[in-house]
Amino acid sequence: MANGFLRDFVQIIGIADPSQFPIITEANPNTQFAIQERLTIPPQKPDVEQINSLLIEAVITSTRNIFTPIGVKVVIEGILRQKVVYTADVPEQSVHSAHFEHPFCSFINIPLNVPEGLTVPAYLASLGLSINDILVGPVNVLIEDVEISLLDPRTVSKCVILFAYTTINPDLFPCDCSFVADLSGDVTIGVETVTATLGVSICEGCTPTGNGINLNIETLVPITLSIGEDQITNIICGDGTLVVEALGNVIGIPGVDAVGVTLTIDEGTNTANLILVDPITNTEVLNISLPLNGAIIEDC
Structure with missing residues (x-):
C-alpha cells in the first residue's frame, strides 16, 4: 500500500501488498525466514517517546549456487535498509529519525531427482547444464510482515518476516x-x-x-x-x-x-x-x- 500499514499507532511502509505476491509454481523454489534485531538509537540522537513510523526495504546484494549431497542451494545475501521516525522525549517533542542497515543471509533449497549412482554435478552434466545454469530468473525478496516496539527510550525491538523466491531452469524438470x-x-x-x-x-x-x-x-x-x-x-x-x-x-x-x-x-x-x-x-x-x-x- 502506498501509505503503508498502521499497527499499534506506528505507520509501517515497506510491507508487500498481497496484490504484489507472485504466482508460485513448481518452477519457483522459495524460502521464508525471520530477522530479529534490537536497534539502538545513536548517541547523538535524543531519547524516544513514541515511534511514529518505520520505512523499510529488503535488498538482495548477492547470490551464489552451491552443491549439496541431494541438490543445489542458492545462497542469498542481502541488506535490510530502514529508517525509524520518532517523537523525541523532550519538552518540545521534536521529530527525529535514525537510519539502520542490517545484513541477512539465507538460502533456497533446490532438490533434484538425481538418478541412483550419479552425483549432483554428474546429473547436471547429463542434462547439459552446469551449476551456473540452475536459475533462469533473479532471486526476489518480499517483506511479508514487520513487528516493531519500543523496549526503552533508546532501544527498538523489531522482527521482519521475509519471503524469497526465484525461477529455475525448465530443463531440470524431466518429461513424464x-x-x-x-x-x-x-x-x-x-x-x-x-x-x-x-x-x-x-x-x-x-x-x-x-x-x-x-x-x-x-x-x-x-x-x-x-x-x-x-x-x-x-x-x-x-x-x-x-x-x-x-x-x-x-x-x-x-x-x-x-x-x-x-x-x-x-x-x-x-x-x-x-x-x-x-x-x-x-x-x-x-x-x-x-x-x-x-x-x-x-x-x-
Whole structure:
C-alpha cells in the first residue's frame, strides 16, 4: 500500500501488498525466514517517546549456487535498509529519525531427482547444464510482515518476516510424457460456429524444451493466443491425460489481456480442452474443446 500499514499507532511502509505476491509454481523454489534485531538509537540522537513510523526495504546484494549431497542451494545475501521516525522525549517533542542497515543471509533449497549412482554435478552434466545454469530468473525478496516496539527510550525491538523466491531452469524438470499435434475443429463463440486451430508441443522427443501452445480462432476479430516455454508453469502427466498450466496474453477478447491457461488432453474423451481465465475476476473468458483426431500422449 502506498501509505503503508498502521499497527499499534506506528505507520509501517515497506510491507508487500498481497496484490504484489507472485504466482508460485513448481518452477519457483522459495524460502521464508525471520530477522530479529534490537536497534539502538545513536548517541547523538535524543531519547524516544513514541515511534511514529518505520520505512523499510529488503535488498538482495548477492547470490551464489552451491552443491549439496541431494541438490543445489542458492545462497542469498542481502541488506535490510530502514529508517525509524520518532517523537523525541523532550519538552518540545521534536521529530527525529535514525537510519539502520542490517545484513541477512539465507538460502533456497533446490532438490533434484538425481538418478541412483550419479552425483549432483554428474546429473547436471547429463542434462547439459552446469551449476551456473540452475536459475533462469533473479532471486526476489518480499517483506511479508514487520513487528516493531519500543523496549526503552533508546532501544527498538523489531522482527521482519521475509519471503524469497526465484525461477529455475525448465530443463531440470524431466518429461513424464510427450504430446505434439496440430488440432482443428468447429467451436461455438457466442452465437457463431467458427473454426479453431490449436498447435501443441509439449516435451517433443521427451525433451523438456521448446514447449508451446498456439491458438487461432477465425472470428470476425480473430482470437489468438501464443504461449512460449517460459510462460508454462506446470505440466502434469496422468493415466491417459496431460494437463498444462500457463500464464499468457490473449488477443481478440474484448476487455481481456492477461489470462491463466489450462489445457487438458484427455485420451478417454478424445478431446483437447482449453480454458482461459481472467486472473483479475477469476472468470472463464474462453472454454473450447477440439477432437484429438488420432493424436496420442506418448510416455517418456
